[in-house]
Amino acid sequence: MEFIKYHLRMTKFSLPSSIRVIDIVQILLIAIFVYYLMVWIKNTRAYTLLKGVMFVSIFLIIAAILRMDTILWICQQLSVVAITGVLIIFQPELRRALEQLGEKKMFSNLISFDNGKQVDERITDRTIGELIHAAYAMGEVKTGALIVVEQNIILQEYEKTGIAMDSLISSQLLINIFEHNTPLHDGAVIVRNNRIVSATCYLPLSDNLELNKSLGTRHRAGVGISEVSDALTIIVSEETGKVSYTYGGKIVIGVTPGALRERLNSMKTRKDHKETTGLARIWKGRAKHEEKTGE
Numbered sequence: 001m002e003f004i005k006y007h008l009r010m011t012k013f014s015l016p017s018s019i020r021v022i023d024i025v026q027i028l029l030i031a032i033f034v035y036y037l038m039v040w041i042k043n044t045r046a047y048t049l050l051k052g053v054m055f056v057s058i059f060l061i062i063a064a065i066l067r068m069d070t071i072l073w074i075c076q077q078l079s080v081v082a083i084t085g086v087l088i089i090f091q092p093e094l095r096r097a098l099e100q101l102g103e104k105k106m107f108s109n110l111i112s113f114d115n116g117k118q119v120d121e122r123i124t125d126r127t128i129g130e131l132i133h134a135a136y137a138m139g140e141v142k143t144g145a146l147i148v149v150e151q152n153i154i155l156q157e158y159e160k161t162g163i164a165m166d167s168l169i170s171s172q173l174l175i176n177i178f179e180h181n182t183p184l185h186d187g188a189v190i191v192r193n194n195r196i197v198s199a200t201c202y203l204p205l206s207d208n209l210e211l212n213k214s215l216g217t218r219h220r221a222g223v224g225i226s227e228v229s230d231a232l233t234i235i236v237s238e239e240t241g242k243v244s245y246t247y248g249g250k251i252v253i254g255v256t257p258g259a260l261r262e263r264l265n266s267m268k269t270r271k272d273h274k275e276t277t278g279l280a281r282i283w284k285g286r287a288k289h290e291e292k293t294g295e
Ligand SMILES: Nc1ncnc2c1ncn2[C@@H]1O[C@H](COP(=O)(O)OP(=O)(O)OP(=O)(O)O)[C@@H](O)[C@H]1O
Pocket: 144, 145, 146, 185, 186, 187, 188, 201, 202, 203, 204, 205, 214, 215, 216, 217, 218, 219, 220, 221, 236, 237, 238, 239, 240
C-alpha cells in the first residue's frame, strides 16, 4: 500500500478521501463508453485501424526510448493530419455509431438478457447444403447471384442498403430472389447465421487494379465486401454460369461444389459472434465459466 501511495504521490495522483455517488456514476459511464467503443472497434473496419495504431505506437515508443528526435518531431507534426485523415476515412462508421446513439437502443441492449440467443448458432450443414445447391442450380441456368455470408464483422451498414428480410435459408428461396426481372434480384443477399437478413444490398466495389479486367461489377462488389470484412461471398456469374467465392480480398473463380463446401465448412468453427453485446451476456458467460470450473 505504501508503495502504491508513494507512486501516486510521484505521479501527482492522490486517493480520494471519500467516494461520492457521482464518482461511481462517472466510473460506470466511462466503463460503458469503453465497452461500446471496444464493441464498435471489433465490429467495424476500426479493428484493422486499431492494429495499425498499435503498430505505430510501438514504433513511437521505441523511437522515444532511443531518442530519435527527428522522427518524433515529424510524427508530432503529422499527428493532426493523421487524425483528420482517420476521421474522413471512418466517416461512415462514425456516422453510423452516432445514428445508433440516436436510436435509443443502447440501454435495452445493455441490460437485455436474451440478446445473445443467436450467438451460439453457427452456419449449419443444412445452410451450407442449401447455399451450394442454390449456387450451382443458378449457375446451370446462368442466373447471376451475389450471396454474402457474414462472419464476425457485422455488415449492418450494408444490410441497411437493401430490403430487410428474416427468412430461413432454402435453395428455392435463393433461386427465387435472384430470378431475373423480380423485385429482389438486383444486388446482394446477406446471410447471418442461418437466415437471410437482407436482399438487394449495395456492396462497396473493389478498386483493386490487379483484378482481372473482364470481371464486372458483381465480382468487384464481391471482392469489395471481402476487403472491408471477414465475410465469405458466393458469386454466380450471369455470363458464364461459373460459381466463385471471395474472402479476405481474394477471389477464387470457378470453384467446384466440393471446394466451396470445404470453404463454408471452415466457417463453422468461427469465433464468437459480435452479438455477444450486453453486460448481461458478459455476466452470463462468466457465470457459465464459474459453473464449469466450480469456482
Ligand atoms: N455494388 C454492388 N453491390 C451489389 N450488387 C452489385 C453491385 N454492382 C453490381 N451489382 C450486381 O451485379 C449486376 C451487374 O453485374 P455485371 O454484369 O456488371 O457483373 P459481372 O461481374 O460481369 O457479373 P456477370 O458475370 O454475372 O455478368 C447488377 O445487376 C447487380 O445485381
